[in-house]
Each structure stands twice: as C-alpha cells, then as structure tokens.
Amino acid sequence: MENNSIIRIKNLTKSFPMGKTQFTALRNINLILGKGEFTGLIGPSGSGKTTLLNIVGSLDSPTSGEAWVLDHSIGKLTAKQAAQLRKEKLGFIFQSYNLLAVHTVFENVEFPLLLLKMGASERKKMVMDALEWLGLTDKVKSKPPQLSGGECQRVAIARAMVKKPSLVLADEPTANLDAANSHHILKTMETLNRELKTTFLFATHDEKVIGYLHRKIYLLDGKVDRDERKVNSEK
Amino acid sequence: MKTAFKLACRNLIGAGLRTWLNVIVLSFSFVVIIWMKGIMVGWDHQAKTDMTNWEIGGGQYWHENYDPYDPFTLSESHAPVPEMFSEEITRSEMEPMLIVQGTIYPQGRMQSVAVKGINPKQKIFLLPTHKLDTVTDAVPAIIGALMARNLKLNVGNYLTLRWRDSKGTFDATDVVITEVFTSNVPAIESGQIYIPLEKLREMTMMDGEATLLTFADSEKERSPVEGWVHKPKDELTASVDEMIKTKTVGQSVFYGILLLLAMLAIFDTQVLSIFRRQKEIGTYIALGYTRREVVGLFTVEGAMHSVLAAVVSAAYGIPFLAWQAKVGWTMPMDVSEFGMAIAQTLYPIYSFGLVVSTVLIVVLTTTVVSYWPSRKIAKMNPTEALRGRIQ
Numbered sequence: 001m002e003n004n005s006i007i008r009i010k011n012l013t014k015s016f017p018m019g020k021t022q023f024t025a026l027r028n029i030n031l032i033l034g035k036g037e038f039t040g041l042i043g044p045s046g047s048g049k050t051t052l053l054n055i056v057g058s059l060d061s062p063t064s065g066e067a068w069v070l071d072h073s074i075g076k077l078t079a080k081q082a083a084q085l086r087k088e089k090l091g092f093i094f095q096s097y098n099l100l101a102v103h104t105v106f107e108n109v110e111f112p113l114l115l116l117k118m119g120a121s122e123r124k125k126m127v128m129d130a131l132e133w134l135g136l137t138d139k140v141k142s143k144p145p146q147l148s149g150g151e152c153q154r155v156a157i158a159r160a161m162v163k164k165p166s167l168v169l170a171d172e173p174t175a176n177l178d179a180a181n182s183h184h185i186l187k188t189m190e191t192l193n194r195e196l197k198t199t200f201l202f203a204t205h206d207e208k209v210i211g212y213l214h215r216k217i218y219l220l221d222g223k224v225d226r227d228e229r230k231v232n233s234e235k
Numbered sequence: 236m237k238t239a240f241k242l243a244c245r246n247l248i249g250a251g252l253r254t255w256l257n258v259i260v261l262s263f264s265f266v267v268i269i270w271m272k273g274i275m276v277g278w279d280h281q282a283k284t285d286m287t288n289w290e291i292g293g294g295q296y297w298h299e300n301y302d303p304y305d306p307f308t309l310s311e312s313h314a315p316v317p318e319m320f321s322e323e324i325t326r327s328e329m330e331p332m333l334i335v336q337g338t339i340y341p342q343g344r345m346q347s348v349a350v351k352g353i354n355p356k357q358k359i360f361l362l363p364t365h366k367l368d369t370v371t372d373a374v375p376a377i378i379g380a381l382m383a384r385n386l387k388l389n390v391g392n393y394l395t396l397r398w399r400d401s402k403g404t405f406d407a408t409d410v411v412i413t414e415v416f417t418s419n420v421p422a423i424e425s426g427q428i429y430i431p432l433e434k435l436r437e438m439t440m441m442d443g444e445a446t447l448l449t450f451a452d453s454e455k456e457r458s459p460v461e462g463w464v465h466k467p468k469d470e471l472t473a474s475v476d477e478m479i480k481t482k483t484v485g486q487s488v489f490y491g492i493l494l495l496l497a498m499l500a501i502f503d504t505q506v507l508s509i510f511r512r513q514k515e516i517g518t519y520i521a522l523g524y525t526r527r528e529v530v531g532l533f534t535v536e537g538a539m540h541s542v543l544a545a546v547v548s549a550a551y552g553i554p555f556l557a558w559q560a561k562v563g564w565t566m567p568m569d570v571s572e573f574g575m576a577i578a579q580t581l582y583p584i585y586s587f588g589l590v591v592s593t594v595l596i597v598v599l600t601t602t603v604v605s606y607w608p609s610r611k612i613a614k615m616n617p618t619e620a621l622r623g624r625i626q
Contacts, residue, residue, distance in 0.1 A: 050618075054618045057521065059520065059521060059617045059618050059621070060617075060618050079525050079526065079527075080525055083520070083523050083524060083525040083528070084523070086520075086521060086522065086523045087522070087523025087524075088523070092518075092521045092522065094518075094521075094621065096514070098514055098515075098517070098518040098521075098621065100246075100515060100518070101249075101515075102245065102246055102248075102249020102250060103245055103249060107245060111242075111522060112522050112523065114238050114241065114242070115238065115522060115523045115524065116523075117238070143249075159522075
C-alpha cells in the first residue's frame with residue numbers, strides 16, 4: 001500500500017497565529033492515500049479539511065510533522081519547487097470555479113498547458129480532448145460570465161484535467177451547484193478517475209459528494225475522526 | 236516571459252474600456268512629448284540656420300576690443316583688414332563689416348544706433364544689401380522691420396545720421412531708407428542701420444578698416460591673427476543652445492506633469508487590479524506560478540499599457556506629427572520682440588533618437604509604476620488570495 005501511495009502524511013500539525021494566541025487547525029494527522037483513490041475529507045466548517053487540502057496542494061506548509069505528496073516533502077519544498085509540483089502534477093478545482101473571467105473557455109483550459117510551455121498544436125489537441133470529455137466543445141469561445149454554474153465547474157474540471165495530473169484536489173466542488181448539476185459533475189469526475197486512473201481528493205460536507213466517494217476521511221476539530229472505505233469501490 | 240506576455244495581452248484586451256482609457260491617456264503623452272521636443276529641435280535648427288544666414292555666416296573674426304554688449308567699445312574696435320584675407324574678400328568668401336556708434340533723428344526724436352558698413356555686393360548674408368547699391372541724393376540705408384515698426388519708418392523716408400569720425404569729430408548727413416527687411420534674428424534688426432561699407436569708411440576716415448570679418452566656409456581651418464579673435468560658428472551659436480536648454484528645462488516640468496497623470500492612471504489601475512483580482516492571483520499560484528512570476532505577470536501587464544499606447548500613438552500620432560512638420564506651428568502672439576532668434580512659425584523636427592528615447596522613457600516609467608504596487612503580491616498568502624480575503 002505504502003509503495004503505491006501518492007500522499008503520505010505523518011504526525012501533521014498546522015497552527016495559525018490568531019491575535020496573541022495560536023489556532024491549531026490540524027492536530028497530529030496521519031494518512032496514506034493510494035494511487036487512483038476517490039477520497040473525500042469530510043467535516044463541518046472549521047474541521048480543517050481545506051487546510052489539509054491546501055497543504056497537500058503545496059499552497060501551504062505544515063507547522064510540524066511531514067506531508068509527502070508524490071514523493072515531495074511539502075515542508076521542504078522551495079516556492080519554485082512547490083510551483084513546479086503544482087504545475088506538473090496537481091490539478092485544482094475550487095468551490096467558486098476561479099476561472100479567468102476575461103479569457104474564453106478554450107483559453108482557461110489551455111492555461112495550465114501554457115505554463116508547461118507546450119507547443120500550440122499539442123495544446124489545441126489536449127484542450128479539445130478535455131472539452132470533449134466534459135461536453136463543452138460548443139462553448140469554446142464563450143467567456144465564464146456567459147456560462148451557467150454547472151458549465152463553469154465543468155470548465156474548471158477540464159482545466160484541472162487537461163494536463164492529466166496525478167492528483168486532483170477539489171475543494172467543495174458542488175457547493176454552488178444544484179442537485180442535477182452536482183450529480184453530472186460528480187459522475188464526470190468518477191469516470192475520469194476510473195478511465196484515467198487520476199487520484200481525486202475532495203474537501204466537502206455535501207451529502208451528494210459523499211455518496212460518490214470510495215473512501216471517506218471524517219475530520220473533526222482538526223483530527224481524523226473516522227476513515228471509512230467502500231467495500232466495493234466499483235460503483 | 237513569453238507566456239507572461241501572452242497572458243498580459245489577453246488580460247489587457249479582456250479588460251476592455253479600462254485598458255483603453257489608460258492607453259489613450261498614455262498615447263496622448265507620447266504624442267505631446269514628441270511634438271514638443273520636436274518643436275524645440277526645430278526651433279534650435281531654425282535659430283541656428285537663421286543666425287548663419289543673417290548674422291554670423293560660417294564664423295567670424297572679431298577685432299580684439301569688440302564687445303557686442305558694450306557700445307562704448309565700438310570707437311576702439313576697428314583696425315585695417317589683415318592682408319592675408321585679401322584673396323578671400325576678393326572671392327566674396329569673406330566680408331568685412333565696420334561698426335560705429337551713431338545717432339539718427341526720426342521725426343525729431345533721437346535714437347542711438349549701431350551704424351554698420353557692409354559691402355552691397357556681399358553674398359554671405361541674406362540681407363538685401365543690393366538695395367545699398369543705389370544712386371540717391373542721400374546715403375542709402377537698409378533697416379530691419381522691427382526697428383522700422385518701432386520708429387515708424389518706411390522705405391523712402393529720410394533721416395539725419397550723426398556720427399564721430401576716427402579723430403572724434405562729429406559729423407552728420409542725410410540717409411534714405413531704401414529697404415526694410417524682415418528676418419527672424421532680432422539681433423541684426425533692433426537699433427541697427429546698414430549703409431555701404433566704403434561710404435562708412437569714407438565718413439569715419441577708417442579706410443580699409445573693419446570691426447568684424449565674416450567668412451562663408453565654417454569648415455576651413457583658421458589660424459590665429461594678431462589683433463583679431465577667431466569666433467567659430469559653434470561658439471557664436473552657443474547662446475541658442477543655452478536658450479533652448481533653459482526652455483527645455485521648463486518644458487520638462489510640463490512633460491513631468493503629463494507623465495505623472497498617465498502614471499497615476501496606471502498606478503491606480505494596478506492597485507485596483509491587485510485588490511480586485513486576488514482570486515485570480517491565487518488561481519495563478521495554484522495552477523503553478525510562483526508569487527514572483529505573478530508579480531512579473533502584473534508588471535508586464537502594466538507595462539504593456541505603454542506598448543499598446545505606442546501602437547495607438549503611431550496610428551494617430553504619425554499623421555499628426557507629419558502634418559505639423561509640414562505646416563509648422565504658428566505662434567499665437569507676435570514673437571518679433573522676444574529678443575531671440577525665433578520664427579513666427581516653428582517647424583518641428585523629429586529624429587529617430589527623439590522617438591526612441593521618448594518611447595523608452597515612457598515604457599520604463601510605466602514598468603516601474605506597474606511593478607511598485609505589484610510587489611504586494613509577493614507577500615500574499617495564496618490560500619487567502621484564493622478566497623479573496625486579503626484586505
């Protein structure tokens with residue numbers, strides 16, 4: 001299991017200064033996530049799920065303990081190395097989509113490939129493939145303000161998936177969507193997980209998402225409360 | 236860097252009106268600065284050309300006692316023309332000029348003047364000296380339009396001219412105005428009257444003498460001559476350079492204000508962008524940019540305003556500047572009494588260096604102004620930026 005792991009977290013603690021005191025968001029977390037998992041960090045607001053997701057995404061670093069993501073120790077990465085890891089291996093999906101409003105759908109999805117300095121023809125092919133997976137080929141020239149919430153999130157997924165990352169981190173991806181759109185999005189992500197073997201890690205407290213997860217890690221007050229796996233992960 | 240340029244272009248074009256307002260303000264700065272500097276260069280060129288054509292030729296020899304700012308030196312500022320210049324004078328490549336102090340009495344009033352004796356057949360100056368080669372019942376004289384206007388004199392008017400000869404004796408005669416000329420060089424017009432050289436020599440008993448020797452060829456090597464001071468053309472036009480320099484300093488304040496306004500718009504846009512686009516900044520970082528790269532992107536984006544402004548300036552500025560170079564800029568007031576060599580209409584001259592230096596100054600200033608607020612990004616916490624929580 002450990003040899004096949006994509007994330008290894010050992011005794012991780014994260015504290016933030018809050019006035020004159022320290023607020024501990026994560027306490028002594030120990031976790032291992034294997035390749036191709038479809039896992040969720042579940043918990044109420046303030047349980048530390050987004051903080052953990054940010055550390056795994058190398059956007060933040062642990063106060064103590066260690067977090068290994070794709071064999072990189074997050075706490076020891078320089079800003080440049082962390083950016084390199086995010087650029088090459090990680091995909092992000094946010095609650096409020098975080099699309100670039102003045103760019104078209106094509107340009108938004110193309111963005112991670114631009115950072116990887118890919119050639120124009122290769123970029124075009126990969127962007128069109130990603131848009132096809134997400135059923136967005138008719139929205140290529142649209143801009144985010146012209147799209148619905150569901151379409152925006154599909155664009156965000158396409159942007160996260162276009163470079164075929166090893167790990168996709170999704171922070172409350174369905175929080176702004178209605179039930180129909182949420183199910184559509186989740187089915188799409190599940191299919192991508194199954195077909196491309198991409199590891200997904202969610203931070204959520206949405207029951208709709210929880211229903212799709214193959215593994216559920218419950219966080220409470222910054223600690224792992226429960227770690228449940230579906231017996232048959234094939235849905 | 237290529238990616239930053241590509242993204243900056245997309246962001247700028249995507250920002251629409253906000254971008255174009257900044258670009259228009261900046262492009263206005265480009266065109267006005269180039270135009271005003273062009274006017275200065277044009278003025279410098281015009282003043283030097285007019286001085287060459289009307290006053291100093293290719294350079295001069297001054298009698299060692301001659302001081303143009305002290306009329307009392309004139310009685311001591313004359314000597315026989317050195318023999319070594321005879322050939323040049325014969326070939327009309329050098330012209331002697333004798334200057335004495337005199338007084339004229341236009342309409343009963345008394346006016347001190349410098350009486351200048353000049354060869355009516357000279358070819359170095361644009362002065363209409365052929366009008367001195369006239370048979371009249373009085374001594375023919377030409378004067379500048381500035382003096383003619385001040386003294387209410389016209390062609391055909393008679394005046395009494397009084398002078399002192401080399402022995403100090405006063406004498407007087409009538410002169411008749413045969414021509415009133417117009418130049419852009421006040422120094423040759425105000426308080427000066429031109430009469431034939433030989434006549435003045437005869438009147439003052441200074442046969443073969445001169446105060447100034449003006450030569451046509453500025454390139455020819457000139458050796459020192461005893462009793463005469465060589466004044467090269469550059470030295471004689473140095474006053475124009477000084478004057479233009481003084482004016483340029485004044486103009487720089489104007490450029491400064493203009494640039495400041497444009498830069499204020501860019502600075503404001505950058506500050507607003509960083510505040511409004513926090514989520515976007517967080518997204519860039521999440522997708523693989525370092526914070527320093529985002530600073531670079533925002534700096535390039537700000538600096539690109541000036542590049543776009545250069546393109547917009549070229550679109551309307553080139554036709555405007557070319558038109559101005561053709562028709563010139565006519566000053567709204569009479570400049571004849573400014574006391575400096577300035578034409579009523581100035582024709583701007585634009586050099587490649589002027590355009591390139593202006594573009595570089597504006598682009599560099601814009602880059603610095605864009606970078607200044609963008610440094611804040613380097614201190615941003617990406618997780619907070621992603622949520623748009625930074626104040």
